[in-house]
Ligand SMILES: [Fe+2]
């Protein structure tokens with residue numbers, strides 16, 4: 360699902376539209392450059408009228424036909440008569456106040472484009488899985504809010520989702536969870552949900568306590584929180600990433616550290632899972648090049664689940680590994696991974712029938728990094 364953001368020049372600093380690229384794959388178009396080609400396959404347009412010049416508005420009005428076919432939301436300031444008149448003059452569009460709570464703007468965009476995360480779940484998905492999927496997705500969205508606004512993380516929602524995921528995994532099984540999560544419209548969200556499911560099932564198979572299982576599920580949900588500082592148009596990009604884009608994505612554990620460090624409501628163990636999941640036992644990982652026993656069991660577990668999830672997802676420029684192929688690749692990583700734990704993981708994958716899962720078609724176009 361793609362969204363176009365239309366503004367006169369760059370988006371003003373105080374526009375809520377600046378946050379949309381973290382929730383949707385979004386492109387910014389200058390008011391004077393709107394054309395059917397520029398709109399492309401976008402499903403919705405959001406027009407920011409703040410600081411729009413008369414010339415910009417005149418250009419937009421003359422090319423209005425190019426966006427008339429898709430829903431358009433115009434953001435205006437209720438105290439600014441000029442903006443309200445301009446929005447009305449543009450013709451068919453939905454007018455929203457700029458200070459509408461951001462969550463309502465998101466909800467409206469979703470309802471106009473039917474990108475509700477639950478709307479694409481496979482038919483017949485078990486109820487417990489649907490419930491856990493919805494609440495963990497809601498948690499990921501709230502996490503994106505917290506990252507965008509440097510506000511508190513909703514720990515209650517996090518614990519609730521982690522418990523529900525654990526129940527769903529116990530009742531419906533891991534493959535039902537993996538089937539459900541791959542229906543998500545964002546490969547990046549789907550990945551975090553997958554890592555959470557793998558982590559919970561793996562921890563349970565290792566005989567870890569219920570509270571540790573819940574903690575690694577929460578860790579799985581949160582592990583790529585740093586990516587919430589990176590626009591989805593890069594994270595979910597269909598084409599091969601440029602070097603700059605790849606370098607930006609590789610900074611996500613650092614961004615995760617920035618986001619989580621001041622968050623006292625998040626446990627140290629969960630913070631470590633987010634900051635250290637790209638560390639490798641031989642010291643060749645990032646961001647800190649940690650080695651051996653400086654990397655905890657929970658982090659090792661998340662790393663294994665993360666790499667496995669990433670390898671079995673299709674990227675823009677490579678097919679998905681089969682689960683067996685992914686495990687073989689991970690065995691080849693030798694001293695970088697906890698090989699004893701990897702053997703146990705391989706066992707868990709087989710026991711859960713994941714050898715049969717097909718993840719290739721759902722993300723035929725996804726291009727994310729682990
Ligand atoms: Fe990841």
Ligand SMILES: [Fe+2]
Pocket residue numbers: 582583611636637728729
């Ligand atoms: Fe990551």
